[in-house]
Amino acid sequence: MNFEFSQEQELLREQARGFLGDNCPARVVRAVLEGDSQQSVELWGKIAEMGWTAAVIPEEFGGLELSYLELCVIAEELGRAVAPVAFSSSVYLATEAILAAGNQEQKEHWLPKLATGEAVGTFAFSETHGRPTAASLTTVASGGKVNGTKLPVADGIVADFAVVVAGSSQGDGASLYLVELDQAGVSREVVRTLDFSREHAKIDFNEADAQLLGGDGSGWDATQQLLNRAAVLYAWEQVGGADAALEQAKEYAMGRYAFGRPIASYQAIKHKLAHMYVKNTLARSNCYYGAWALNSNSGELALAAATSRVAATQAFVNAAQENVQTHGGMGFTWEFDCQFYYRRAKLLSVNIGSEAHWQDRLITAYEQTNAA
Amino acid sequence: MDFGDTEQEAQFRSDAHAWLEANAPSAGELDGLDEIAASKLWQKRKYDAGWACIRWPKEFGGRDASAIDQVIWNQEEAKFDAPGGVFMIGQGMAAPTMMTWAAEEHKARYLPKLASGEEIWCQLFSEPAGGSDLAALRTKAEKDGDDWVINGQKIWTSGAHYSDYGILVVRTDPNVPKHKGLSYFFLDMKSPGVEIKPIKQISGGANFNEVYFTDVRIPDSQRLGAVGQGWQVAITTLMNERASIGGGGGGVNVDLAYRIANKVNIDGKPATEDSAVRAKLANWYVQEAGLRFTGYRSMTALSRGEIPGPENSIGKLVGAPKSQAMASFCMDLLEMTGAIWDPELSEEAGLLQASYMAAPGGRIAGGTDEIMANIIAERVLGLPQDVRVDKGIPFSEVPTGSS
Numbered sequence: 001m002n003f004e005f006s007q008e009q010e011l012l013r014e015q016a017r018g019f020l021g022d023n024c025p026a027r028v029v030r031a032v033l034e035g036d037s038q039q040s041v042e043l044w045g046k047i048a049e050m051g052w053t054a055a056v057i058p059e060e061f062g063g064l065e066l067s068y069l070e071l072c073v074i075a076e077e078l079g080r081a082v083a084p085v086a087f088s089s090s091v092y093l094a095t096e097a098i099l100a101a102g103n104q105e106q107k108e109h110w111l112p113k114l115a116t117g118e119a120v121g122t123f124a125f126s127e128t129h130g131r132p133t134a135a136s137l138t139t140v141a142s143g144g145k146v147n148g149t150k151l152p153v154a155d156g157i158v159a160d161f162a163v164v165v166a167g168s169s170q171g172d173g174a175s176l177y178l179v180e181l182d183q184a185g186v187s188r189e190v191v192r193t194l195d196f197s198r199e200h201a202k203i204d205f206n207e208a209d210a211q212l213l214g215g216d217g218s219g220w221d222a223t224q225q226l227l228n229r230a231a232v233l234y235a236w237e238q239v240g241g242a243d244a245a246l247e248q249a250k251e252y253a254m255g256r257y258a259f260g261r262p263i264a265s266y267q268a269i270k271h272k273l274a275h276m277y278v279k280n281t282l283a284r285s286n287c288y289y290g291a292w293a294l295n296s297n298s299g300e301l302a303l304a305a306a307t308s309r310v311a312a313t314q315a316f317v318n319a320a321q322e323n324v325q326t327h328g329g330m331g332f333t334w335e336f337d338c339q340f341y342y343r344r345a346k347l348l349s350v351n352i353g354s355e356a357h358w359q360d361r362l363i364t365a366y367e368q369t370n371a372a
Numbered sequence: 373m374d375f376g377d378t379e380q381e382a383q384f385r386s387d388a389h390a391w392l393e394a395n396a397p398s399a400g401e402l403d404g405l406d407e408i409a410a411s412k413l414w415q416k417r418k419y420d421a422g423w424a425c426i427r428w429p430k431e432f433g434g435r436d437a438s439a440i441d442q443v444i445w446n447q448e449e450a451k452f453d454a455p456g457g458v459f460m461i462g463q464g465m466a467a468p469t470m471m472t473w474a475a476e477e478h479k480a481r482y483l484p485k486l487a488s489g490e491e492i493w494c495q496l497f498s499e500p501a502g503g504s505d506l507a508a509l510r511t512k513a514e515k516d517g518d519d520w521v522i523n524g525q526k527i528w529t530s531g532a533h534y535s536d537y538g539i540l541v542v543r544t545d546p547n548v549p550k551h552k553g554l555s556y557f558f559l560d561m562k563s564p565g566v567e568i569k570p571i572k573q574i575s576g577g578a579n580f581n582e583v584y585f586t587d588v589r590i591p592d593s594q595r596l597g598a599v600g601q602g603w604q605v606a607i608t609t610l611m612n613e614r615a616s617i618g619g620g621g622g623g624v625n626v627d628l629a630y631r632i633a634n635k636v637n638i639d640g641k642p643a644t645e646d647s648a649v650r651a652k653l654a655n656w657y658v659q660e661a662g663l664r665f666t667g668y669r670s671m672t673a674l675s676r677g678e679i680p681g682p683e684n685s686i687g688k689l690v691g692a693p694k695s696q697a698m699a700s701f702c703m704d705l706l707e708m709t710g711a712i713w714d715p716e717l718s719e720e721a722g723l724l725q726a727s728y729m730a731a732p733g734g735r736i737a738g739g740t741d742e743i744m745a746n747i748i749a750e751r752v753l754g755l756p757q758d759v760r761v762d763k764g765i766p767f768s769e770v771p772t773g774s775s
Contacts, residue, residue, distance in 0.1 A: 282662025
C-alpha cells in the first residue's frame with residue numbers, strides 16, 4: 001500500500017509553501033481584494049517562473065511534464081494561500097482542454113505560452129442562472145464565428161483567450177471553441193462577484209473569430225471530461241483552504257480569552273473545531289483517491305472526481321463559515337482575514353458546478369460503476 | 373501513489389489467504405456450536421498453526437509480525453465468515469496491558485492462553501458514576517494482609533458472564549486527587565463475591581453486564597503497576613483499543629441504501645431518481661469513501677514502518693452517527709412499512725430496524741460522540757482541556773450528583 005505523496009512531492013510542497021509564504025502572504029491577497037491588481041500580475045509572473053503553470057505540459061511544448069500528483073500538491077498550496085491569481089482557470093481548465101482536445105497546431109500555438117505564463121486562458125461555460133445543459137446554451141458558432149454571451153467567466157478580464165462552450169446542431173449538442181479575447185468581436189466588462197480577488201467578467205461575443213477545439217458536436221462530452229479532471233484539482237485547492245481556515249480558527253481560539261479562559265477550552269468551540277477537522281480529513285483522504293484516479297487516467301475518474309469535489313466543497317464551506325463564527329464579531333470585520341476563506345470557499349463551490357450538481361454526478365458515476 | 377501491496381506484503385497476503393482457504397471452519401463444522409465454542413475452535417486452530425495474535429512475540433504464542441501484516445491478516449480473515457469477537461477485549465486490550473505491566477511469570481502463564489483462546493478476558497472499567505469521567509470510579513480496594521478486598525460495582529462489562537479473567541481499575545485512596553488514588557489489578561472472574569447481572573438493552577439484546585463485588589479478594593501479586601499508578605496503566609489499555617483500519621461495511625451502508633431506494637417509488641419513479649435522495653446518498657458515499665481512504669493512508673504509514681497519524685480516530689465519530697442516520701433514512705424510504713421489524717414482513721429481514729435500535733449504543737460505547745470530539749480537539753488539535761472543578765482536590769471532596 002502506497003497511498004501517500006512521495007518524498008520528492010513532499011519537498012515540492014515545502015518549497016511551494018515557503019514560496020507562497022514569501023510572495024503571497026495575507027497582505028497581498030488583501031491588496032488585490034482592495035483593487036491593487038498589479039500585485040496579482042506580479043504574483044502570476046513569479047508563479048510562472050516557478051514553473052507551476054508548466055507542470056503537466058509535455059516537454060515538447062515547453063512544459064515540465066511532471067505528473068498530476070505534483071499539480072495536486074501545488075493546487076493545495078495555492079488553496080491554502082487563497083492565491084489571487086487565475087491559476088485554476090488557466091491551468092486546470094484552459095490548459096487541460098487544449099491538452100485533451102487540441103490539434104497539433106493548437107497545442108504548438110498555445111501550450112508553450114501557457115507553460116511560461118505569458119498566456120492566460122479561461123473557460124467560458126456559464127450563461128445564466130441554473131444548471132447548464134447542451135440544449136440551454138445560447139452561445140453558438142458557425143463559419144468560424146461565435147455569437148453569444150457568457151456570464152460569469154472567472155478571470156475573464158486577465159485572460160488572453162477562452163475555451164468557449166457553444167451550442168451545436170451536431171452530435172452531443174455542443175462544441176468547444178478557442179477564442180482570443182483581445183479582438184474586435186469580443187467585449188468584456190467586469191462583473192462584481194463575492195470574491196473580487198479573482199476578477200470575473202461578462203463576455204459578449206459578436207461575430208468573434210473562433211477556432212473549433214476538438215470535434216464539432218463532441219463538446220458536451222469533452223466538457224464533462226474536463227470538469228471531472230478539473231474537479232480533482234479544485235478539490236485540492238479547497239482542501240488547502242479548509243485546512244488554513246481551521247488553523248486560523250484554532251489560533252484565534254487559543255489566544256482569545258472569555259470568562260477568564262481561552263475560548264478554545266470550551267466544548268462548544270472544541271467540538272466545532274473537531275468537526276471541522278473530521279470533515280477536512282475525510283475530504284483530504286477522498287482527494288487522494290481523486291489524485292490517484294486523475295494521475296492514472298483511471299476508469300473511476302468520474303466517481304473519484306465527484307467524491308473529492310463534494311467532500312472538499314463541504315469541508316471548505318464549513319471551515320470558512322465556522323472560522324468566521326469562531327472569531328465572533330472580529331471575524332465579521334473587513335480588517336480580519338477570515339473573509340478571504342469565506343469568499344473563496346463559496347466562489348470555488350459554485351465555480352465548476354454546485355455541491356448539488358456534484359452530488360448528482362457522484363450518484364450517476366456510482367450507478368455507472370455498479371452497472372459496469 | 374497506488375493501492376498495491378509491496379512484494380513482501382503481497383507474499384504475506386497470499387500465504388495468509390492460502391492458509392485461511394485451507395483451514396477456515398466450514399459452516400458444517402460450526403453447526404450446533406454456540407458463539408463461544410465456535411470462536412474457541414477457530415482460535416485454537418489459528419494458534420496451533422502460528423496464525424493467532426500475529427503481532428505478539430513468538431514466546432507468547434504470536435508470530436512477531438509487523439503492523440502492516442496484522443492489517444493484511446485482518447483483511448484476509450474478514451473474507452471468511454470466521455467467529456472471534458469474544459476475544460477482542462482480552463487480546464486487544466488486556467494482553468497489551470499485561471505485556472507492558474505484568475510480571476514475567478504472569479506473562480508466561482496468561483498470554484499464551486489468551487492467544488490460544490483457551491481463556492477469555494473482560495474489562496472492568498466503567499461504573500455507574502464513572503463513564504466518560506472514568507477516573508471518577510468508586511469501587512474500592514482495601515489492603516488486608518497480602519490481599520486486596522474489593523467492594524463496589526462495575527457496569528457495561530461485555531462478556532463478563534463467559535470470561536475467565538478480568539482487568540480491573542479500583543480506588544485505593546479516596547483522599548488524594550482522583551487520578552492519583554487508583555490502582556489496577558487482574559482477577560479470576562470466578563472469585564467468590566463476584567456477581568454478574570445482564571443488562572437488557574433497548575435493542576432487546578443483552579451484550580453487557582453489571583458486575584458486583586462483595587468482599588472479593590485479589591492477591592497483591594495480581595496488581596499491575598504501583599499502588600496509585602492505576603490511571604497510567606489504564607491509559608495503556610485504552611490506547612490499545614483496536615485501530616479499526618480499513619473497517620466499514622456491515623450494517624446499513626450506501627450499497628444497501630441505494631438498493632432500497634431503487635426498489636421504492638417516490639411519485640411513481642424510483643426513489644433513486646429523486647434529487648434529495650441522491651444528495652443524501654452522495655453525502656454518505658463521501659463519508660464511507662473518506663473513511664476507507666483514511667484507512668489506506670494509515671496502512672501506508674504502517675507499510676513504511678511509521679505510526680499512523682491521529683486521523684484514524686475519526687472512524688467511530690463519523691461511522692456511528694452515520695449508521696444511525698442511514699438506518700433511519702432507509703426506514704423513511706419504506707414509508708409506513710418502515711416500522712415493521714418482523715423479519716418475515718420487513719424489507720431486509722429486519723436489518724434496518726435492528727440497526728436503528730443498536731445505533732445509539734454505537735454512539736456511546738468505547739467513548740461517546742462527545743468524548744471522541746474532545747479527544748480530537750485535545751490530542752489532535754492540541755486545544756486546552758476544559759476547566760475541571762475536581763482538579764487537585766481529594767476525590768472524597770469532589771461534588772457528586774444524587775445517583
